[in-house]
Amino acid sequence: MDYEHIVYQVKDHILTITLNRPDQLNAQTRRMHAEIIAAADQWDADDDVRVVIFTGAGKGFCAGTDLKRNSWGNSKEFVDEFPPTFVNGIRRDGGGKLVLRLFDSKKPMIAAVNGAAVGVGATFILPMDVRIASENARFGYVFTQRGIVPESCSSWFLPRIVGITKALDWVNTGRVFPAAEALKHGLVSEVVAPDQLLARANAIAREIADRTAPVSVAVSRQLLWRMLGATSPHEAHEMESQALSALTSQTDAGEGVRSFMEKRAPKFTMRPSVDMPKSYPWWPQPEFKGRVD
Numbered sequence: 001m002d003y004e005h006i007v008y009q010v011k012d013h014i015l016t017i018t019l020n021r022p023d024q025l026n027a028q029t030r031r032m033h034a035e036i037i038a039a040a041d042q043w044d045a046d047d048d049v050r051v052v053i054f055t056g057a058g059k060g061f062c063a064g065t066d067l068k069r070n071s072w073g074n075s076k077e078f079v080d081e082f083p084p085t086f087v088n089g090i091r092r093d094g095g096g097k098l099v100l101r102l103f104d105s106k107k108p109m110i111a112a113v114n115g116a117a118v119g120v121g122a123t124f125i126l127p128m129d130v131r132i133a134s135e136n137a138r139f140g141y142v143f144t145q146r147g148i149v150p151e152s153c154s155s156w157f158l159p160r161i162v163g164i165t166k167a168l169d170w171v172n173t174g175r176v177f178p179a180a181e182a183l184k185h186g187l188v189s190e191v192v193a194p195d196q197l198l199a200r201a202n203a204i205a206r207e208i209a210d211r212t213a214p215v216s217v218a219v220s221r222q223l224l225w226r227m228l229g230a231t232s233p234h235e236a237h238e239m240e241s242q243a244l245s246a247l248t249s250q251t252d253a254g255e256g257v258r259s260f261m262e263k264r265a266p267k268f269t270m271r272p273s274v275d276m277p278k279s280y281p282w283w284p285q286p287e288f289k290g291r292v293d
Contacts, residue, residue, distance in 0.1 A: 005032040007057070008039055013050040013209040014202060015043050015107075022058025027066035028120050030084075033098045036124075044106045047271040050214055051205035052105070054128065055112040055198060061137065064119025065095075095120045095152035103127040103153075103225065104281075106218040106272040108208055112201035113137040114194065118176060123152035126161060129221060130204055132190040133179040134197045139187065140176035160228055162186050213252040213268040215275050219243050226283055239282055246277035 007018040017039060019026035043049040056062055085092045102109065102124070111125040113133040118140035125131055141158070143150050150158070150171055159167040162185045170177065179191045192200050208217065223243065227236045247253055252270045259266035 001035060001038040003035050003039070005029060006035045006039065008042070010046075010049055012206075013048060014205045015049045015052045016198075017052060017054045019054070019056045019062055021066075022056075022060070024066055024068075025058070025060030025063035025116060026056040026121070027063045028095075028124075029066050030094060033094050036098055037101045040101050040105055045273055047214070047273050049107055050209035052107050052109045053112055053198075053201045053205055054109065054125070055201070056114050058115075059136075060115040060121075061113045061117040062121025062124075063116055064121050064142070093151045095124060099124055099127055099152045099154075099157075105221075106276075107214075108217055108221055110201050110204055112197050113139075113179075113188065114197055116140075116176075118142050119146075120152055123150065123154040123157075126152070126154055126157035127225070130201075131188045132192065132197065132200060132204070133182060133188045134194040135179055135191055136194050137179040137182070137188075137191075138176050139170075139179075139182050140174065141170045142174045142176070144172060145174035210265065213256065213266070213270065214272050215250075215252060215268075215270045215277075216247065218272045219247070219277065219280060222281070222283075239279075242279045242282065243277060246279060250275070 005019070005021055007016075007020045009016045009018070017036070019028075019032065021027060021029075021032070043052055084094065085097065105127075108130070109128040111128045111131040113125065113131065115134065115136055116138045117125065118138070119142055122139045122141055141150060141154065149155075158171070162170075166185045179188065182188045183191045190200065223236070223239060227239070230236055250270060252268045255266050255268055
């Protein structure tokens with residue numbers, strides 16, 4: 001796919017995805033959804049990519065869904081290229097499809113929120129592994145002010161990240177809040193000066209890219225996310241045992257021990273594109289269970 005609404009740049013094992021509609025504050029379109037999903041397929045297949053950073057061009061990060069009819073794209077040609085998905089007569093939430101693809105990523109993701117992040121701009125960052133913000137960032141789960149409900153699987157993610165009380169506050173009021181409040185309640189882990197945002201994101205990405213085993217990271221991030229829904233620690237024990245059994249006999253585990261003993265940087269060689277454990281993925285792949293009233 002040719003990217004028009006995002007910029008895809010890889011340098012020294014770090015991929016930077018820039019939402020690239022600055023004149024619209026990077027408001028999302030169906031095309032942008034499709035491009036990010038295509039980008040996820042591309043980065044998962046590219047073992048040169050170790051970490052992914054998301055940011056926005058210009059002053060905004062993402063001002064939600066582009067509500068302008070022409071920008072969203074309703075011409076026959078546009079709909080033919082980016083058709084909506086229906087299951088049992090129910091149209092699937094496009095933001096939800098995007099978030100589920102990010103959730104399944106083999107590569108860790110960092111959101112570097114440089115400006116306003118509202119609506120889907122505040123929800124599609126939730127499955128990312130690290131979220132940091134500029135002092136200029138603002139967040140808003142504004143759905144109730146638009147007469148709709150949270151989307152992009154945020155009713156699952158947001159309470160798990162910030163707790164149910166704060167999630168209800170932000171969603172029920174639909175108010176826009178500053179980066180300092182996002183930091184206080186754990187939506188982001190750091191707030192930095194605007195001119196330091198990308199440098200800090202790259203520093204975090206560099207630590208992952210230079211010091212960790214790619215296959216280990218891919219499995220570990222899924223263990224942590226998936227076990228949020230486990231009913232008991234027994235499920236975590238079973239999945240961790242399978243992963244440990246598969247990986248401890250592989251080359252990266254041996255290199256991890258040797259590099260530690262020899263006090264040198266590790267040189268991991270296993271590749272997420274081909275070397276994932278046979279038990280991966282261990283979770284079911286459910287179909288969308290829609291219904292018609």
